[in-house]
Amino acid sequence: MGPVRLVLAFRYRTAGTGVRTTSIVLASVQILPALGGTARGVPGGAFALLGAITEVVARVCG
Secondary structure, three states, X not given: OHHHHHHHHHOOOOOOHHHHHHHHXXXXXXXXXXXXXXHHOOOOHHHHHHXXXXXXXXXXXX
16 A cells, blocks of 8 residues: 555546545555454554554645
């Protein structure tokens, strides 16, 4: 899911609001597995969780 979000990020200036909405939805969906990974003690789980939450907040507020 990360590469898809990276490609979408480069298209923000040229594309419409659909790209922004898709990015928010994908980041929101990524929060669930990251939360599960954090609960199981996966080392990168907390990092992925914080990254997804940060992206959602930045896209919604920005």
